[in-house]
Amino acid sequence: MWALGRAANPLRSQGCHVGAFRACCTKFIVQSDYIENAVGITEPAELVAGAPLLPKRLYHSPSIHVYLHPGSRSLSSQAGAKSSGDEEELEDGFSELETPASIDSIEESNTGEEIDEELVSGPDLSDIDSVESLAEASQNELDLSDADADAEAEAEAEAGATDEESKKKRFPLDLFRAIMNAPHVGSALDKWVAEGNRLGRSEISVCMINLRKRRMYGRALQISEWLEKNKQIKFVERDYASHLDLIAKVRGLQKAEQYIGKIPESFRGEIIYRTLLANCVVATNVKKAEEVFNKMRDLDFPITTFACNQLLLLYKRFDKKKIADVLLLMEKENAKPTLFTYRLLIDTKGQSNDITGMEQVLETMKAERIEPDIFTQFVLSKHYINAGLNEKAEGVLKEMEGCSLVENRGACRNLLPLYAALGKADDVKRVWKACEPKPQLEECVAAIEAWGKLGKIEEAEAVFEKMCKTWKKLPTKNYTALLRVYADHKLLSKGKDLAKRMADSGCRIGPLTWDGLVKLYVEAGDVEKADSILQKAVQQSSLKPMFNSYMVIMDQYAKRGDVHNAEKMFHRLKLAGYAGRIRQYQTLLQAYVNAKTPAYGFRDRMKADNIFPNKAVAAQLAQVDAFKKTAISDLLD
Known part of the structure; x- marks a missing residue:
């Protein structure tokens, strides 16, 4: 129980106090039998002795159970309106x-x-x-x-x-x-x-x-x-x-x-x-x-685990400070955590590089007689690899494999990218050999990506050709897997040939293909061509390009300090419906920073879109503040 309390230490990088996760999660584990997957509030709520931990609405109220640093927000995005994900x-x-x-x-x-x-x-x-x-x-x-x-x-x-x-x-x-x-x-x-x-x-x-x-x-x-x-x-x-x-x-x-x-x-x-x-x-x-x-x-x-998991999923991406509030709400409403709840918490810990906390959450999950599934094992392995703990990652991979790859065939598509991330070409070859006699499409995609990550282009191409012989018509996803490999290795000519082959085969050209082409030209250094491809795609189709397609181009404009084109991509992102993500604001700010140009009214722009700066964005805003005071400016004034 206390181990989980330690594991649930809040994410300091996200601004949570050490007590936040500990209190709500520790109690969580005692009561749980098993584990599962613009508007604010009308008035502020203050907790006093004897008052409920959470009022009916999703206020943030400091308490002995949940304490967040000043400036943290409740589950409502904006105080002062009505609400309710x-x-x-x-x-x-x-x-x-x-x-x-x-x-x-x-x-x-x-x-x-x-x-x-x-x-x-x-x-x-x-x-x-x-x-x-x-x-x-x-x-x-x-x-x-x-x-x-x-x-x-x-x-x-x-x-x-x-x-x-x-x-x-x-x-x-x-x-x-x-x-x-x-x-x-x-x-x-x-x-x-x-x-x-x-x-x-x-x-x-x-x-x-x-x-x-x-x-x-x-x-x-x-x-x-x-x-x-x-x-x-x-x-x-x-x-x-x-x-x-x-x-x-x-x-x-x-x-x-x-x-x-x-x-x-x-x-x-x-x-x-x-x-x-x-x-x-x-x-x-x-x-x-x-x-x-x-x-x-x-x-x-009733406040179900499903509904709370959705909030956890959302806040994991956008506001990790609120995760503790959701966990406390689950405890109060007796909404028992599920395997998916634990997977989210494990992934959140891993993303914040808190490997000890991640492992303690895993221990708690097992103590509740919930065994990690392949998805959870994948998440664990990925974070071990990112942290340089390769031996621990390999241990999880062996658990995923089980006694036999033939008997545990479902793990293969997950093992391929992980072994590639570890740089183990022999293991990638061994796993692919188990799949090769009767491959499934997803295994083929995973093999192409794995070989691409290892820089073995010929092996990736061989898997693709095997798919072409096995199936009369391939899904777009299978073409774009190889297209991304070509992009990663700056093989522009091969990528263009593959795109033409897609069109000749009658394959539908959509967001996945656009994303692959955009990355292909960006990696080749032709950002303007990538921008042109994306713009034509929007004009010619009612389908919405992927968020990443815009950001890959916008990142390049930001690196150049090209404020005009970065603003243009920012506007196109909003037109496409991609709003409310702090990353696009951070990238746009970087364009101003690199251009050494003040960004007038940027805080107001963010506030209007209900976006609140994190530590990194706050530092950027300070850099591009047109009215900031320095020692020299004070003397000159």
Whole structure:
């Protein structure tokens, strides 16, 4: 118990006092049985003796349990308004809030047949610290799979199917294929019904799941709208939640909020709001996430571990000082931490280079009889490697491998990048050899990235060619893996040839490809060409480029002290919907610092966007303050 208290020492680099994590987490562990994944407040709250630790809203109130340094903020982004957040993607059945996408669940996955280029199989472990990846890694938390099973059982009962018939028809893909092959979703559904085909929950569920796995949210939304309009099925709360999720993904949070008002009040429950909360976190909208969370409290919905995990996920990225407050709230509401909760805390500790604290959190997790999964082991290994503790990292890798790679095949895609990070080419070769006879797409991507990290371009190319021979059509992700390898090694000519090959193969050119091309030209020193590619992509497509694509270019302008172009990229980031992230402000400030130019009104700009400077940004602001006083300026004045 005391070990966890020490492990939960707050992140001093983020400004937490030593007592913050200790008090709330220590108590946490005693009570936990198992572990799981712009608006402020109306008035300040002050704790007095005998008062509750946390008021109903998410105030920050100093107490003997939680004490943050002056200047730290509560769970609300801004004091002085009304308020109330969550982040997992929804996985349907006709409600899809939790099952991670898996290549194995798709009929054509490993048969050598054509694969849709939008297929996504799960979190990219090479970027496990990103909000999006951790979000995908925790999709099981929404726990709507029971509704899917119930819906399918109901559909089979309606059709009078026997057990044997159910097994044969367990995954009815005919509707999904019809939707995929039709130019218009509505006409395809009209034709499907007109031909007398069955359109029950089982068919809808499978179709929606496969569309979501390919991130084809637009088509999934059209299906949901058609079903609601035609009253083909009787909507329940989870169906409305699924529809809400799709609106948020396709049309944004504002439209999603408006849709809530159209949902019958009897179905406007906790699932609806946690779905909106999840999308606020996906959109990295801290202010709106807190507003939704507080709204859930106002409506007297139970404070679930899922909702708290979403706040942890958000604050892990944007404001680590608030993590202690969320943990205290979980203790107060008896929301038991989950495996995902611990994974977030372990990753947070690792990011702050607190390896001792990270290990103590792990010990506490095990004491609660929760064993680390592959994702958690990956996070541990990555932080050991970053800290130079290679022996400890290798020990975790051996645990991941188990007795046999053949028997523990699922670990291979995670082992490849880790062994590459350790510089162990022989182990990368050994793991890839276990996969090579019947490789999976994700293993191929991991192998390409691993060989690229080791500088073995020919080996990476050989894996790519094997994929081309195994599958008739490759997803975009598999091309961009090799494209990034070429970018890392400044192989501009090879990268351009690969991009042309992608186009010739009929591969859809989207954000992943744009990101690879941008990096390719930036690494080759042609920032203007990279900027031009990104600008053309935005003009020619309705898809949104990745945040990293903008930042790679903006970083280069900042290094040059090119304030004009850095400001231009900053503006384009906001137009693309990437607001509320301190990194873009930090990069823009660096452009002013390098240009030795004062940044007039920059603090006000940040305040208007509800961004508060951390220690590094505060130092930058001091450097570009047009009115700062120095010894010389005082004399001259």
